[in-house]
Amino acid sequence: MEEKGISLAVIRRLPRYYRYLGELLENEVVRISSKELSEKMNVTASQIRQDLNNFGGFGQQGYGYNVEYLYNEIGKILGLEKKYNVIIIGAGNLGQALANYQDFERRGFVIQALFDVNPRLAGVSIRGKDVYLIDELETYMKEHTVHIAALTLPKTKAPQIASDLVKWGIKAIWNFAPTDLNLPSDIMVENVHLAESLMRLSYKLKTHEEAMQKKE
Amino acid sequence: MEEKGISLAVIRRLPRYYRYLGELLENEVVRISSKELSEKMNVTASQIRQDLNNFGGFGQQGYGYNVEYLYNEIGKILGLEKKYNVIIIGAGNLGQALANYQDFERRGFVIQALFDVNPRLAGVSIRGKDVYLIDELETYMKEHTVHIAALTLPKTKAPQIASDLVKWGIKAIWNFAPTDLNLPSDIMVENVHLAESLMRLSYKLKTHEEAMQKKE
Incomplete structure (x- = not known):
């Protein structure tokens, strides 16, 4: 299976396919055509076929997709066959919210500690996960296998903690601090910048209102 | 100023430019070349010029960009000159985390109630914002101007509340529920799907590990 040159846009869509197929599975749907899937997902049918062809297809002419098979295959592509040990740095509201999401665990992301x-x-303990003092982080990292660290910290603190975590062996960071971390290229980083998301919403509102005014 | 056909990728980058320029302003930087900006942002200089040319340029040959001017202009493009009244539906950890972000208010997003x-x-009151019972939402919507509703609700509840909000006049929804809302096209929606973000991280981890194994 050739996965070179997969575009960022495809990678953005894969988890969405996975979520939809999971919902279909829950509703006991056995198969779906790319047309039906495309209507449900608001993406063109040819887009879906093209996206999935990047990973070798999975569809069958005249049959469509087998929901469970496609769900499992996309799960494999996304690396969801494995279990990931996750720690959360910052046990404020956001850190606690993440610790409370049971959905993450279902997908193999097991929160171990805050x-x-x-x-x-x-x-304190949140849904059975203990909160430790930050001073204990170095020892914890030495004694446990940690795959992912979620940073729910102020932007002033995040870069230093991130570089400490890298020193102590972390390979992936899920960053909620509103700043970029500038880590070595072999450290995988996924940013969730909430203020930027909100600005995209105000951009949409503004351009939509302007378009309406022009129509009048 | 022509804003037709601005690609989604550009719209995704604009808030990032805005954040960087804000950081430069805080550090009292007066001007910056597209080369310096590109190094800081990890985007090519020609990409930056191209992105900003969509909105008429702003740069000056041999001078670069005036930081404050560019910051303000991008703010205008993003619709940040206005104040937005925001309500949060769902006052759990995530809703409370959003209510506690002071950064949003600085950018004109004023949280009014939960x-x-x-x-x-x-x-209960969170940083001076009152929490109301959901039954009071309809009356609240009638008596107040609300621009944006943030939904920090379970996916089973979000679609119904979203369509109620539309009925009561909402124009923009910031959706944290892990489901799509399928609202009329004149309602602006920005999704923050946390589980999908986490899956993109596991995808990166998996493909990086595979690439390392091939090298060995």
Whole structure:
């Protein structure tokens, strides 16, 4: 299976396919045509075929897609066959919200522990996950296998903690701090920049209103 | 100023430019060349020039960009000159995390109130924002101007609340529920699908590990 040169846009869409197929599975749908899938997902049928052809197809002329098979195959492409140990750095509201998502665990992302600078949070347990003082992070990293660290920290603190984590062996960071981390290229980073998402919404509102005014 | 046909990729980058320029402003940088900006942002200089040319340029040969001017102009493009009244539906950890972000207010997104089904949360106040019972939402919408509703709800509840909000006049929804809302096309929606973001990270980890194994 050739996965070279897969565009970022395809990679953005794959988890969405996975989510839809999961919903179809829950509703006990056995197969679906690319046309039906495209209507449900608001993407053209040829786009879907093209996206999936990047990974070798999976469809069958005249039959469409077998939902469970396609769901499992996309899961494999996304690396969801494995279990990932996740720690959360920053046990404020956002860190606690992440620790409370049961959906993550279903997909193999197992939250192991939270860390915070606030001594009042240390010792607390969130859905069975302990909160440790940040000073204990180095020892924790030495004694446990951690695949992913989620950073729910202020932007002033995130870059230093991120580079410490890299020193202690982390390979992937899920960054919620509103800043870029500038880590070595072999460290995988996925950013969730909430303020930027909100600005895209105000951009859409503004351009939509302008278009409406022109029509009048 | 011609803004037709601006690609999604450009719209994705604009808030990032805005964030960087904001950081430069905080550090009292007066001007910057597209080369410097590109190095800082990890985007090519020609990409930056091309992106900004969509909105009429702003750069000056041999001078580069005036940071404050460019910051303000991008702010205008993003619709950040206005104030937006925001309500949050779902006052759990995630809703409370959003209510606690002071960064949003600095950019003109003013959180006015939160709503929840849980009567124990109703009457509570988060950073001065009151939490109301969800039953009061319809009346609240009639008596207040609300520009944006953030949905931090389970996926089973979000579609119904979203369509109620549309009925009561909402024009923009910031959706954190892991489902698509299928609203009329004149309602602006920006999704933050956290599980999908996490899957993109596992995809990156998996493909990176595979590439490393091939090298060995």
